[in-house]
Amino acid sequence: MNIEIRSFCSGDKAVFSDMVKKFYAPPAVLHFPSENVMMSSFDAAFEIPELVKGYIFECDGTPAGYGIVSMKFETEVGGMAAWIEELFVEEEFRGLGIGSRFFEFLQKELKGKIKRIRLEVGDENDGAKRLYSRLGFEPLDYRQMVIDKDF
Numbered sequence: 282m283n284i285e286i287r288s289f290c291s292g293d294k295a296v297f298s299d300m301v302k303k304f305y306a307p308p309a310v311l312h313f314p315s316e317n318v319m320m321s322s323f324d325a326a327f328e329i330p331e332l333v334k335g336y337i338f339e340c341d342g343t344p345a346g347y348g349i350v351s352m353k354f355e356t357e358v359g360g361m362a363a364w365i366e367e368l369f370v371e372e373e374f375r376g377l378g379i380g381s382r383f384f385e386f387l388q389k390e391l392k393g394k395i396k397r398i399r400l401e402v403g404d405e406n407d408g409a410k411r412l413y414s415r416l417g418f419e420p421l422d423y424r425q426m427v428i429d430k431d432f
Contacts (some may be wrong), residue, residue, distance in 0.1 A: 282340050284379055286386045289326050291333035295335070297323050304369040307404060322349045322366065331382075336386075338370065338379050346370035349384050358396040363387060365400035368409075380412045383430045 289297070301319045304310075311359070326335030333351070338346040349366040370379050375414065402409050 282377060284377070284382050285339045286336055286383060289323060289337060293337050297347060300347055300369055300371065304367055334384070338383065340374055340377065345374035346379055350387065355397060360396035361394060362397040363391055363395045365398065373409065381409050381416065382414055386414060
């Protein structure tokens, strides 16, 4: 099976829309956002590519998943961090190594540009937790807090 990871192109919007709805389906997230919120990641990858990067995963030419990465400065490491905003693999393609390949790809793509890769994982997502542990990720015992409003 040939696995390809590539940047979003404008023709990916419909495929992304279908997959992002699955990513945001309960119980994976606390709330189901509006279509506009879900699609904002796709649009941001074109509007601010220096801060948001979008990737499509394909297996033998068939869309198999996607990843959204945002770039931010982290004082804890004194440099830039890649924050994995969303990582989704279609159910029928799970277990084929796509997640591992994505992290290998990111390390090559961002070599010399970042000092950390950071992500969140839900307590119930055992498969993702196993993958991240196997790749060397360690838990950060932070409680995050947010305020959502138009500033």
